[in-house]
Amino acid sequence: MIIPKLAFRNLIGNGTKTWLNALVLSFSFVAIIWGQSLFEGMDKEMSKVTIDQEAGGGQYWAGAFDPFDPMTIDDAPKTIPAELAVETSSGRAAPILIVSGTIYPKGRMVPALLKGVDPDQAVLKLPFDRLRGAAGDIPGLIGARMAKNTGLSKGDTVTVRWRDASGTFDAADIEIVEIFQTQVQTVDVGQIWIPLKALQGMTGRTGKATIVTMPAGTAPRTYPEWSFQGHDVLLKDIKNFVQAKSVGFSIFYLTLMAMALLAIFNTQILSIWHRRREIGTLIALGMPRGRVIRLFTLEGTMLSLLAAAVGAVYGLPLLIYMAKHGWVLPAGQADSFGLALNQALYPAYSAGLVIVTILIVLAATTVVSFLPTRKIVTLKPTDALKGKWS
Amino acid sequence: MKRSLQFTLIICALCVLARPGFPAQDASPVIAAAAILEKIDQNAVPGSKIMVAAMTIHGRRADRTIKSKSWIEGDDKAFTEYLDPPREKGIKMLKLGDQLWTYTPATDRIIGISGNLLRQSVMGSDLSYEDMMENRKWSDIYEAVEDGEETMLARPCLILRLTARVENVAYHQRRIWVDKDRWLVLKEERYGKSGRLLKTFEVTDVRQFEGRWIQTRALFRDVLKEGNGTEFVIESVDFDAQIPEVVFSKASLRK
Numbered sequence: 001m002i003i004p005k006l007a008f009r010n011l012i013g014n015g016t017k018t019w020l021n022a023l024v025l026s027f028s029f030v031a032i033i034w035g036q037s038l039f040e041g042m043d044k045e046m047s048k049v050t051i052d053q054e055a056g057g058g059q060y061w062a063g064a065f066d067p068f069d070p071m072t073i074d075d076a077p078k079t080i081p082a083e084l085a086v087e088t089s090s091g092r093a094a095p096i097l098i099v100s101g102t103i104y105p106k107g108r109m110v111p112a113l114l115k116g117v118d119p120d121q122a123v124l125k126l127p128f129d130r131l132r133g134a135a136g137d138i139p140g141l142i143g144a145r146m147a148k149n150t151g152l153s154k155g156d157t158v159t160v161r162w163r164d165a166s167g168t169f170d171a172a173d174i175e176i177v178e179i180f181q182t183q184v185q186t187v188d189v190g191q192i193w194i195p196l197k198a199l200q201g202m203t204g205r206t207g208k209a210t211i212v213t214m215p216a217g218t219a220p221r222t223y224p225e226w227s228f229q230g231h232d233v234l235l236k237d238i239k240n241f242v243q244a245k246s247v248g249f250s251i252f253y254l255t256l257m258a259m260a261l262l263a264i265f266n267t268q269i270l271s272i273w274h275r276r277r278e279i280g281t282l283i284a285l286g287m288p289r290g291r292v293i294r295l296f297t298l299e300g301t302m303l304s305l306l307a308a309a310v311g312a313v314y315g316l317p318l319l320i321y322m323a324k325h326g327w328v329l330p331a332g333q334a335d336s337f338g339l340a341l342n343q344a345l346y347p348a349y350s351a352g353l354v355i356v357t358i359l360i361v362l363a364a365t366t367v368v369s370f371l372p373t374r375k376i377v378t379l380k381p382t383d384a385l386k387g388k389w390s
Numbered sequence: 391m392k393r394s395l396q397f398t399l400i401i402c403a404l405c406v407l408a409r410p411g412f413p414a415q416d417a418s419p420v421i422a423a424a425a426i427l428e429k430i431d432q433n434a435v436p437g438s439k440i441m442v443a444a445m446t447i448h449g450r451r452a453d454r455t456i457k458s459k460s461w462i463e464g465d466d467k468a469f470t471e472y473l474d475p476p477r478e479k480g481i482k483m484l485k486l487g488d489q490l491w492t493y494t495p496a497t498d499r500i501i502g503i504s505g506n507l508l509r510q511s512v513m514g515s516d517l518s519y520e521d522m523m524e525n526r527k528w529s530d531i532y533e534a535v536e537d538g539e540e541t542m543l544a545r546p547c548l549i550l551r552l553t554a555r556v557e558n559v560a561y562h563q564r565r566i567w568v569d570k571d572r573w574l575v576l577k578e579e580r581y582g583k584s585g586r587l588l589k590t591f592e593v594t595d596v597r598q599f600e601g602r603w604i605q606t607r608a609l610f611r612d613v614l615k616e617g618n619g620t621e622f623v624i625e626s627v628d629f630d631a632q633i634p635e636v637v638f639s640k641a642s643l644r645k
Contacts, residue, residue, distance in 0.1 A: 107616025159614050161588065166557035170582035171614060 003291060007298040011306065014271070019310075021267055021303055025260040025361065026311030031253040032357045034319060037347035038327065039246040044348050046183075046238045046339060047231075052125040053184045055234035056094065057216035060084065060226045065098075065210050067186075073100050073113070074163070077208040081223040084212050094121035095209035097199050101162035103174075103192060105150035112146075113191040114162055116199030116209075123215050126187065130178040131195045138198050140174035143188025147179045154179050160192065165204040172202065183342050241339055257361070260307075261368045264300055268372040272296060279376060280384025293373045300369020304362050322347050423534035423550050429573040430566075431527040438463045441627040442473070447515045448618035461631075467638045482643045493643035500643050515620040516589070516612040531556050537565060542576040543596065545569045561588070572596075572603045587613050599627050 011018050051057075065076035080088060080095055087093035097116035102109055117124075119132035131139045137157055142150075152158055154176055161171040174194060182188050200206045212226075220228035272279070282292055326344030439462050446455045457474040468485040472478040480495040490503045528534075532552035540547050547567040554562045563585065567577035578591040595607035604627065611619035636642060 104614045109612065109615050161582070161614060163560075164583065167560060168554070168557070168562050168583050169560055169580075169588055170562070170584050171586045171588055172584060 003295050003298060004302075007295055007302055010295075011299050011302050014267075017267060018303065018306070021260070021263050022307040022310045024263055025257075025304060025307035025365070026315070028253055028257040028260050029308055029311035029357060029361060030315035030318065031256050032361075033315070033349070033354060034322065034347065035249045035253055036246070036353055036357070037319070037349045038322075038345055039242050039249065040350070040353065041346045041348035042245075042341070043238065043242040045342055045346065046242070047235050049182075049342075050184055050235060050238060051216070051231070053182055054124065054187050054213075055231060056123045056213040057218040058214050058220065058228055058230045059234060060212040060214070060223065060228055062208075062210050063225055070100065073098055073210070077165075077205050077210050078225045079207050080209050080212060081226060083221075084223065084226075085207075087214075088118065088121075088209075088212060091118070091120045091122040092215060094118060094123040094213040095196060096211040096213065097196055097203075097205060097208060098210040099162055099199060099203050099205075101160055103150065104159040104161070105152050105156075108150075110150055111190070112160075114160065114199055115191050115193050116196035117193055118196045121213075123213050126182065126193075127178055127180050128193065131193065137173045137175040138194050138202075139177040141178050141180060141193040142176060142191075144179055144181050145185065145188045146191065147176075149189070152176050152179075158192075162203060164202070170202065185339070238339060257364065261364055264303060264365055265368045265372065268296065268300055268369050271299075272372055272375060276379070276384045277387055279379060280381045280386075283379070283381040284385060289377055289379075292376050293370070296373040296376070297366060297370045301362060301366045303369070304358075304365035307361070307365075308358055319347070319349065323349065423536045424529065426548060426550060426568055426573070427529040427532065427534045427552070430568060430575060431529050433573050437630050438633050439627055439629050440631045440633065442625045444623045444625060445515070446621040446623070448620065450617055457625075461633050461637050463633055463638065469637050469642060484638065484640060484643055486638060491640060491643060498644075500640060516610045516615065516617070517620055528552060531559050532564070540567060542567050542569070543593065545571070545576065547576055569596075569603075574603055574605060576605070589613060590619075600629050602629065 061076075062078035063076045064072045066072045077097055077099075084093060084095075088095045095118060099114045099116075101112055101114045103112045104110070117128050117131070119128050119130075121128060126141075128141065131141055140158070140160075142152060147153065150158070156176045157173045158176065159171055160174050161169060163169055174192065180188075196209070200208065220230065222228075279292055282295075283289060323346065326342075326346040328344045329341075331343075440460070441462070442457070442459050444455050444457045446453055455475075456472065456478060458470050458472050460468060460470040462468045466485075466487045468483075470483045472481040482493045484491045484493075491500050492503060493500045531554060533555050534550045534552050537549040537551040540549055546569075548570055550566050550568060552564040552566065561580040562583040563581035565579040565581070566575050568574070569576055574593070574596060575591075576593045576596070579587055580589040580591075582588050590611045590613055591608060592611075593605040593608045595605070596603055597606045598604075604624065606624045607621065609619045609621050611617075
């Protein structure tokens with residue numbers, strides 16, 4: 001017990017130097033916890049909203065449908081398998097028919113995807129129920145980005161042109177019944193949502209769909225001409241994005257930590273040099289060299305605990321504030337990534353993250369504190385007492 | 391890519407515009423609508439021709455004119471080279487059947503164009519590639535009925551209403567105004583399946599080249615879109631020209 005006590009007394013006795021080191025090291029603590037929790041929060045938020053509004057519990061894709069290959073869109077729709085049709089008719093699965101078309105907002109010609117969705121579906125959390133039972137023109141739903149790009153407002157009528165399954169052109173007017181807000185750009189930009197039955201009728205694709213979105217917890221099954229895509233595929237972009245950002249940001253806090261560890265290393269070397277007479281006295285009085293090494297190493301290790309405490313003083317209010325208000329991105333930046341990124345990023349803290357961070361910093365500090373003390377092994381107490389370093 | 395499609399439009403427009411009419415002749419008696427379609431189709435089977443033409447896109451802010459020279463053999467082979475403006479000069483395009491390649495001197499690359507890109511309208515023009523890619527004879531894919539008479543360009547015209555009798559046609563219905571003497575289409579309206587008017591094509595000038603009447607100036611309009619349409623003008627045409635087979639090869643794109 002004497003060693004921890006002695007180590008703590010020495011640490012505090014170092015005064016300003018100790019507090020400065022602790023402060024620098026505490027920056028690493030706070031930066032790591034803030035950064036990692038921010039990316040964890042980003043991942044959770046983007047995944048959740050994408051699952052709610054687009055991916056569901058997985059999707060069945062028809063034929064060779066590939067959302068990134070526009071050439072596959074018009075040939076992809078297939079008849080919904082009977083087993084899935086039972087699910088879709090009760091709203092437990094959301095069939096979506098996708099057809100490429102052209103819209104004419106305010107006389108301009110703009111390519112757009114026409115997406116037919118069942119207004120009674122209960123899988124996706126978008127206001128598709130607004131497409132239900134509207135009279136007159138075909139009801140249409142667009143996202144806020146699409147509305148901004150096309151200059152369309154709620155209540156406007158826009159002409160849409162498309163080709164049916166056999167390649168024949170036709171056109172009709174669609175009334176915009178609602179403009180919805182979403183952070184999922186892939187259900188917003190360049191597309192217009194209309195009732196599934198209307199689009200099936202317009203394009204001669206009765207009973208067909210391009211995608212069937214399933215509810216959470218769906219076990220994949222095999223249907224001819226349909227392939228199941230799970231979250232590993234549907235959320236892949238989000239995971240890759242968060243991972244890339246996380247790795248990029250880690251350079252920032254690794255630099256901070258390297259600076260702090262360098263300061264600790266330097267402090268240890270100076271400390272051992274200045275306290276060589278004390279080391280000689282301790283060894284001359286019979287303290288084994290191993291215990292002397294432990295004493296100095298422990299001083300360094302305690303520094304990291306002190307840094308954690310210092311970090312908590314200013315870090316906790318900061319992290320709590322961030323959790324409450326989020327980190328607001330500059331206007332328009334969230335959309336520039338092309339992912340379901342919110343304008344404000346909310347960190348997600350977890351006990352595991354805090355514990356792992358403390359352990360990593362503790363281990364790193366212990367190692368850099370230990371390295372300079374190896375010199376003590378070769379130190380002769382007689383020389384040390386004279387102030388020499390043998 | 392857009393340049394390539396634009397390039398394609400010129401070729402296709404030329405194919406339509408340069409459907410030669412019969413040499414001037416006396417007006418025939420009443421001919422059944424189907425027979426008139428046959429007549430138009432016969433006119434539309436061209437031999438070889440070399441022509442210089444211009445396409446003017448009447449945009450919302452300004453007009454743009456693109457000049458080109460084309461070597462055309464039947465419906466399947468066409469080679470076009472941009473002449474003007476300087477920015478487009480030297481771009482070439484080759485169409486062989488349903489295949490299309492373009493060459494851009496700036497990149498020194500030959501690019502094949504296919505799929506959805508062929509369906510797009512280009513550079514604010516009123517035409518999509520598909521509008522002009524219909525190579526099939528109208529008499530094979532449409533039923534025709536007479537729908538009245540009207541005078542166009544001071545010429546007596548029969549109006550025919552064409553309704554598709556096969557599935558895979560771009561326009562379910564068309565109304566055409568046909569010169570009763572020369573069997574030239576002077577006006578056309580293209581309708582969607584629901585009967586909605588989608589596009590119009592109106593000839594504003596016809597001239598006689600080498601004894602054949604051809605439409606030399608025409609305006610295409612996408613009626614769903616605001617604007618004054620896209621105008622095509624044939625400046626010169628040389629019918630039955632001898633075109634070496636090598637012109638219709640990919641190698642000629644780089645020459």
